[in-house]
Amino acid sequence: MCAPVAERMSKHMMDVITSDMESKLLSISDQEMDLFSTPYLAQSILVGGFIERLANKQPCLQLTLTHISLDAYRIHTIKEIDALHTLIDMNISNITSMDAQFHHTFQQELASNRVQEIISQSRESLSYLKLKYTGQLDLHGFKLKYLSCEYGAYLSNLDCTYMRSCSITSQERILQSMSFTGKNITHLQLWLGESIDRLCAAFPNLTSLHTLILQGRNLRVALLYCLPESIRKVVYRGGNVSFKDVKSMVEWSKSRDACVRCVLLDCRITAKLTTCNWMKQQDGIDITQCEFKEYGISKDWFISVSWSTILSK
Known part of the structure; x- marks a missing residue:
């Protein structure tokens, strides 16, 4: 040597x-980082x-x-x-x-x-920090560009001013920090908890937010109406959706003034045929993927569907 x-x-x-x-941090792409x-x-x-x-x-x-x-x-x-x-x-x-x-x-x-x-x-x-089961940590004075904070990690004195991407479970302290200092965050991944009030309060202040990835048991479509004008992509992954949820999400995407891409990825769904037929009949959206798969002994159906809105001229 x-x-x-x-x-x-x-x-x-x-x-x-x-x-x-x-x-990777500065790019805006469909690939997860x-x-x-x-x-x-x-x-x-x-x-x-x-x-x-x-x-x-x-x-x-x-x-x-x-x-x-x-x-x-x-x-x-x-x-x-x-x-x-x-x-x-x-x-x-x-x-x-x-x-x-x-x-x-x-x-x-x-x-x-x-x-x-x-x-x-x-x-x-x-500048880049990923934490899980690290206990209580003080981040006073840090200028983080990326943060991933999972279970068992509790942060105090977090400043999001320099942050571009963040992946968190629903922790009130982090969401509160975002409300005041998160204007430069472009990518955000969240695990949905029971309460959405804190999220709805934080979202309008994330004025650069481009991509939102949601995970959780049930989709909360009401959250989408709290998103800032900058949003261009919303992904919901691995939870339960109903025909009503899909319909509401499509209607929300069509209500935006800018082109928005929406993705439901491996979500359990009950109304397969109703959802599929309704999606095909919709104007104003471009469906780029629509797949159904059957898993498990219970023969549950899972949907993976993505669409982009078509802006009227």
Whole structure:
């Protein structure tokens, strides 16, 4: 192993990942963004190289690791854990992205302390953050561009001013922050809870929102009427829809002054024939996909349908 080459390669890998993340964040496309698959692969390569350096008793390598993944299911040996945390400590003031996922609540206290230590020391550089079961974290002073916050992660002092994309469960603190500082968010993914009042209050303030992805047990069509004028794409995935829901969603999309694309993806539906026949008879929409699939012992029907509105001249 040539130490200078290894150090330059690690720096180049991190620069490429940063550039790729920035490019995906700024693009508006139909593809869902997966920002954290490449960082994990790069981290595995660097951790392996660091362990090899120790085994061969080579001089200390100053490897650059600014995109980190703390995932209890992906790190298996003590050597890997020690090497990773050594590399993190070497780069702790320059971390650009962190994917921290701890899969059990009993890990939260340990996880929260380490994650808070990392983010507190990379306040000026950290831009991309993915969290799950990390406990309570203070994000005061951070200028995040991307945030994914799942179950078991609770944030305080969140500023969304610089944020472009966000994926969250329905947490009131985050939605409240968006209401005041979320005007630059273009992509938003939400898990629908029981109450929609907070969402309806936040949506009109997201004046740059382009794409909204909703997940949950039941579609709340009333939410759509709270969306800002900037919205151009709405996706509802994996829940239950009725013929009435589909009809209401089509009518909402046709009521917009701009072309809007709507997608229902793998949604359980009862009125298959009624929905299909009604969709085919509609003017003012361009249906780009309409598929029904039958799953399971219960023979439930699932619909995947997408359409775009046609603006009248």
